[in-house]
Amino acid sequence: MSADDMSDGAAPHDPSPPVRVLLAEDQVLIRDSFKVLVDATPGLAVVGEAGTGTEAVLLARRHRPDVVLMDVRMPGMDGIEATGHICADPACAGVRVLILTTFDLDEYVYASLRAGASGFLLKSATAAELLSAIRVVASGEALLAPTVTRRLITEFLQGSHPAQVVRGLDDVTPREREVLTLVGRGMSNAEIAGHLHLTVGTVKTHIGRLLAKLRARDRAQLVIAAYEGGLVTGQDGRR
CATH class of the missing domain: 1.10.10.10 (Winged helix-like DNA-binding domain superfamily/Winged helix DNA-binding domain)
Incomplete structure (x- = not known):
């Protein structure tokens, strides 16, 4: 009698693979907090941590995560430049970038989206909003805070960008x-x-x-x- 014959007839449990997340944040305490939060959430897993934009690009190529949670201001190569490298790399075709930003970084938000970011999240977001944002970006959606995104882009484009x-x-x-x-x-x-x-x-x-x-x-x-x-x-x- 095979193992299948001895089973109760139930279909084997085949859970979906977790959403793989790369953290790019130069402040260790914040990065560690993100790691604890993500790894403790069913269906999500941290596959790498970067403290600079250069590291983020290298780790994105190595691990090919589903989502890169990218800070904008990092030493050396910043998050915008790193986003551009990742999104332009054919080896990272399935990698999506979620930018972390604040209200006073209008120009950075616009530049990030132009560089290929799938969306952004305000640093004032709650833990639940962060986890939801990661899932939304991983699913192929974008513009996680549509009202705020529209406001930021609108105000910036009223400047010197015809x-x-x-x-x-x-x-x-x-x-x-x-x-x-x-x-x-x-x-x-x-x-x-x-x-x-x-x-x-x-x-x-x-x-x-x-x-x-x-x-x-x-x-x-x-x-x-x-x-x-x-x-x-x-x-x-x-x-």
């Missing part, structure tokens, strides 16, 4: 432009569907095509494309 022509925007259909505009305004898929009288599935299809045409990693990059392409202005971004 609209630019984004490569690939000429290939976007009129309907896709409408969807991209609403993504840039911070609307969810359900809100876009209601606004354009489409199904949520159709909106997801349009967003998938936009990601491919604009060579965007995720929704965060579509927001940047909407602003830089002139589809959304600073005033449009306000709600």
